[in-house]
Amino acid sequence: MFQMNRTLSPTTVTLAWLTTVMTAGGTTPPAGANRAPEEQLAPKEALRRNDQTANSLAQPWTEKVFPVAFVEAYRKMFSFRALAVGWDGHGSKAILDDSVNAALAFLAMLPSDLPPPEASAASDGTVDWYWRNGLNAATVTFYKDRKAAYFALIDNSGVKNGFKSFDEIPAPLIESLRQL
């Protein structure tokens, strides 16, 4: 298991921010509000924004323990915040901070015995968690305004529904993910 501490390593910054989001019930980090119409932020700029996010946290934050296996998923999802207008071709939108916040909060609620999901971003600003094992697969899509929806296909049988993120993860989804 991975334990957060108050040293501001990049991982800790990410996790501390996430925990703050969860505690506050969905605060929007300030970093993504004014993205320039460029494809992707330079690494230095992305780092600066991360620092801003860390400094703007309403401390003290609560400590959160979660599986090491989920750290890479956290990092990938968090990195999508740097994808600005045009990142996926003409007409593509910046990734919504709301969507990323919701996806990270969802991951923090995911039981540790489940396989880690892969992070994915879409050209309309939404993000997904996706799992696949052979012909079994599941997708959870996060929209703005805390809206989310899932579909899981297990042994040719599907379950799906919409839900509000930051609430509990729907039980049928967890059950399906355990069968992946």
Next chain:
Amino acid sequence: MIGPEEVVARILFNPQHIKADGTVRSGLFSPTDIREKGVSLVRLEHLTPEALMAQANAVAAKYHKPRTAEGVIECEAKKVRAIFDTQGERLLCLYDDPTKAMKDLPANQAHATAIAAVELTDADISQIKTLLTLAFGPLRRFAC
């Protein structure tokens, strides 16, 4: 008309959507495209490799930062059409949709579109994303 056995392909431009094993991420299929704009595809049987490459290069050049087209992923038409809701209603339609030449793009007689056939819930969208991601094969890269 696109027959059930016909292969349709999606041209990929952004490495962000491609995993190390060549399969694609679910984010390739955006909810807005599925609902409103349509998922842009090509009918491979109706394009020479050279015409496909020309089309791909023209679209790649329109990126904010011009890119190189990475390749295509392919799927049989019947798999796109085999996505149904719990009432047995088809969620996606796939149709022949040739495009005229535009400012920076050549005409594409082989263009096809997959788009919502009915009003979709967010959960329907997750279903479509999951099943399209499963249905399309791994990336076939363009020859350099």
